Amino acid sequence: MPIIVNLDVMMAKRKMSLNELSDKVGLTLSNLSILKTGKAKAIRFSTLEAICKVLDCQPADILEYVEEPEN
Template sequence: MAIIINVDVMLAKRKMSVTELSERVGITMANLSILKNGKAKAIRISTLNAICKALDCQPGDVLEYRMSEDDTEDKEE
């Protein structure tokens, strides 16, 4: 997947635990883990908003686009 979730990076920068973020955002540890590990298929804007508020950051600090090999092949055609 070309979208990378950098929640763990922001947690480290803010010196915040996953448990604390889970409590502040109001999502389960399991769902936060799925998001952190890049296995989420979608994220609600309200959840992204709550994460950004809790971590005092911008959406671009949490979400990153990296071109994948599939994207590179599409450009060449």
């Protein structure tokens, strides 16, 4: 998938654990873990907004587009 999730990078920069982010954002650990590992197929804008607010970052700090090579 050409969308890379850099949530773990932003969490490390802010020295925030998954548990702490979960509490502050109001998402379950399992849902945040799915997002963090890049296994999520979608994210709600409200969720992205809450994560950005807590981590004091922009959506582009968390999500990155990388073009896949053509076969």
